[in-house]
Amino acid sequence: MRGPQLMTYKVSLQDNQRQFEVQEDETLLEAALYQEIGLPYGCQSGGCGACRARIVSGEVEYDYDPPALSEREKAEGYALLCQARPRSDLVIQVEELPDHHAIQVRNMPVRVERREQLCHDVMALWLRLPKGEAFEYLAGQYLDFLLRDGRRRSFSIANSPAEFRRTGLLELHLRHVPEGSFTAHVFNEMTDRAMLRMEAPLGGFYLREDNERPIVFMAGGTGFAPIKSMIEHALERKLDRPMHLYWGVRARRDLYMSDLAEQWQAKNPSLRFTPVLSEATEEDQWPGKRGLVHEAVAEDHPDMRDLDVYMSGPPVMIQAASKQFSSQGLPDGQLHYDSFDYAYQTWPDKEASTG
Ligand code: FES
Numbered sequence: 458m459r460g461p462q463l464m465t466y467k468v469s470l471q472d473n474q475r476q477f478e479v480q481e482d483e484t485l486l487e488a489a490l491y492q493e494i495g496l497p498y499g500c501q502s503g504g505c506g507a508c509r510a511r512i513v514s515g516e517v518e519y520d521y522d523p524p525a526l527s528e529r530e531k532a533e534g535y536a537l538l539c540q541a542r543p544r545s546d547l548v549i550q551v552e553e554l555p556d557h558h559a560i561q562v563r564n565m566p567v568r569v570e571r572r573e574q575l576c577h578d579v580m581a582l583w584l585r586l587p588k589g590e591a592f593e594y595l596a597g598q599y600l601d602f603l604l605r606d607g608r609r610r611s612f613s614i615a616n617s618p619a620e621f622r623r624t625g626l627l628e629l630h631l632r633h634v635p636e637g638s639f640t641a642h643v644f645n646e647m648t649d650r651a652m653l654r655m656e657a658p659l660g661g662f663y664l665r666e667d668n669e670r671p672i673v674f675m676a677g678g679t680g681f682a683p684i685k686s687m688i689e690h691a692l693e694r695k696l697d698r699p700m701h702l703y704w705g706v707r708a709r710r711d712l713y714m715s716d717l718a719e720q721w722q723a724k725n726p727s728l729r730f731t732p733v734l735s736e737a738t739e740e741d742q743w744p745g746k747r748g749l750v751h752e753a754v755a756e757d758h759p760d761m762r763d764l765d766v767y768m769s770g771p772p773v774m775i776q777a778a779s780k781q782f783s784s785q786g787l788p789d790g791q792l793h794y795d796s797f798d799y800a801y802q803t804w805p806d807k808e809a810s811t812g
Pocket residue numbers: 498499500501502503504505506507508509525537538539540
């Protein structure tokens with residue numbers, strides 16, 4: 458219920474003239490979603506930057522400094538909609554998601570249909586939805602498992618919407634996190650046909666099909682999952698755009714679906730695949746690229762002005778890559794990302810100082 462005595466402000470979206478109302482105690486994102494305005498978001502806790510928007514006019518305030526917004530971005534007029542509360546009427550510049558009204562966030566039980574260990578520390582889960590339930594998502598979006606103790610665990614959907622419609626199954630890639638009780642449960646105790654509850658689809662990471670620019674996809678570890686969904690979707694839709702997939706992992710054994718990526722490349726002249734190992738061992742006998750995946754992308758594409766980049770992986774990779782790519786001319790609006798923990802085992806130390 459909305460409190461009667463709180464101040465209500467008006468927020469206008471600069472690009473499409475739509476408006477919504479927000480109370481002083483609400484975040485802009487909460488109010489927008491409540492009024493069915495589809496804005497991009499991810500973590501909803503100030504940590505990923507997916508809800509970044511430009512404040513064209515007006516004032517906002519934060520309860521605390523959100524980690525994914527630098528002082529410089531603040532000074533340049535950017536805000537994180539999942540944390541910002543209004544202090545005046547506002548005009549903001551942000552991309553509204555397409556067809557938001559058609560894609561409803563659902564809360565429903567799902568059954569684990571199948572599990573398959575893909576490599577030493579990654580498990581695929583296939584989930585079946587209740588019969589007769591309509592469910593739609595965009596390639597690249599994620600779901601939250603709602604656990605009994607009230608916590609949530611987020612996982613990207615790894616298959617394309619068309620494949621889901623064919624099979625009725627949602628595919629996830631879970632990396633085993635030693636200190637993570639949920640993934641430990643999935644690896645060690647979960648029985649087939651286990652029941653879980655999910656909320657989905659979530660997030661603003663999806664493939665933009667309104668332009669012809671070449672695409673770079675960059676994945677770190679299990680950040681491959683949403684990228685896989687996007688590439689399958691792009692190939693099914695026969696998108697006529699050059700695509701280059703970079704997949705960064707530590708060692709050869711972490712490339713848990715490289716055969717699939719090789720097949721994409723063999724069958725589609727417009728798609729290239731470059732795996733990048735950051736800690737290749739002698740045993741790997743690795744003839745390919747070494748180092749950090751975003752450095753490989755930056756080296757191959759010195760001028761990024763005419764690219765679209767989609768990247769998914771751990772926050773430190775996303776932060777280093779965003780800085781690097783922007784210094785090579787990539788416009789903000791052409792960079793799309795999904796930032797999540799546990800995608801990649803401990804990111805190499807030197808990454809922290811990159812960029
Ligand atoms: Fe706002 Fe992640 S920072 S959704």
